[in-house]
Amino acid sequence: NAQGDVTTNAAVASVAGNIEATARGKVETNGAVKAGGNVTLLSTDDVVTTNGTVTAAEGNIEATAKGDVTANDKLSAEQGAISLTSNAADVAVNDETTAKNDVTLKAEAGSVIISETVTSTDENVVVTAEDTVMITADVTANEDVTLTGTEVVITPEGALNAEEGDVSVTAKDDVTTYGIVQAGSTVSLRSTDGAITINETVTAVAGDIEITSQDEVETNAAVTAGSNVSLLSTDGAITINETVTAVAGDIEV
Numbered sequence: 001n002a003q004g005d006v007t008t009n010a011a012v013a014s015v016a017g018n019i020e021a022t023a024r025g026k027v028e029t030n031g032a033v034k035a036g037g038n039v040t041l042l043s044t045d046d047v048v049t050t051n052g053t054v055t056a057a058e059g060n061i062e063a064t065a066k067g068d069v070t071a072n073d074k075l076s077a078e079q080g081a082i083s084l085t086s087n088a089a090d091v092a093v094n095d096e097t098t099a100k101n102d103v104t105l106k107a108e109a110g111s112v113i114i115s116e117t118v119t120s121t122d123e124n125v126v127v128t129a130e131d132t133v134m135i136t137a138d139v140t141a142n143e144d145v146t147l148t149g150t151e152v153v154i155t156p157e158g159a160l161n162a163e164e165g166d167v168s169v170t171a172k173d174d175v176t177t178y179g180i181v182q183a184g185s186t187v188s189l190r191s192t193d194g195a196i197t198i199n200e201t202v203t204a205v206a207g208d209i210e211i212t213s214q215d216e217v218e219t220n221a222a223v224t225a226g227s228n229v230s231l232l233s234t235d236g237a238i239t240i241n242e243t244v245t246a247v248a249g250d251i252e253v
Contacts (some may be wrong), residue, residue, distance in 0.1 A: 154179040
């Protein structure tokens with residue numbers, strides 16, 4: 001624990017135990033961090049930045065800060081979960097982040113920016129932001145992928161894949177997809193006050209697709225559901241520019 005900063009410029013390893021770094025100032029890792037158990041990084045008043053790999057062989061990885069939480073190198077929880085939380089700023093994932101269990105990314109007063117792959121091999125990926133959720137890489141979960149923000153954007157380099165579960169995207173303002181959205185079960189895209197624009201394929205292999213907005217709904221790529229498809233707009237237009245398919249169900253517009 002430190003009243004100022006905690007900075008590691010070399011490897012830190014605990015073969016069978018936990019690693020915990022707590023500071024009022026910044027927490028910055030510039031070398032590899034590897035624990036047999038949990039890795040916990042906490043800055044009560046500043047930022048957490050990982051510039052070296054962080055590995056938890058049997059436990060969880062948790063990074064929490066008042067300011068930004070930035071992962072600039074690989075995070076791996078081989079048998080556990082990963083949680084990155086910023087209480088008053090942004091969360092940025094700039095290298096591969098992989099957990100066996102849940103991956104949770106939360107910006108309580110800012111944005112979440114995912115620039116490299118995020119994967120939960122057995123469970124869920126949950127992303128929550130007060131502001132924007134920006135996806136510019138693949139986000140994959142064995143079960144569910146859930147995104148919540150004021151605005152949600154999936155760029156052409158990004159994709160959402162819930163292999164055996166659901167994809168759920170909820171925004172106060174606009175939802176815009178330029179990358180593939182696919183679920184083994186259902187897909188739900190919802191904007192409570194804005195519009196939804198689909199620019200790349202949306203697929204629910206075995207379930208329903210529900211696309212609901214306050215303003216316009218526009219589909220510029222194929223929308224395909226194993227069951228039902230629902231396109232609803234409370235106050236705006238619905239424009240379908242590419243095929244909409246319900247393999248074994250109904251289509252409601």
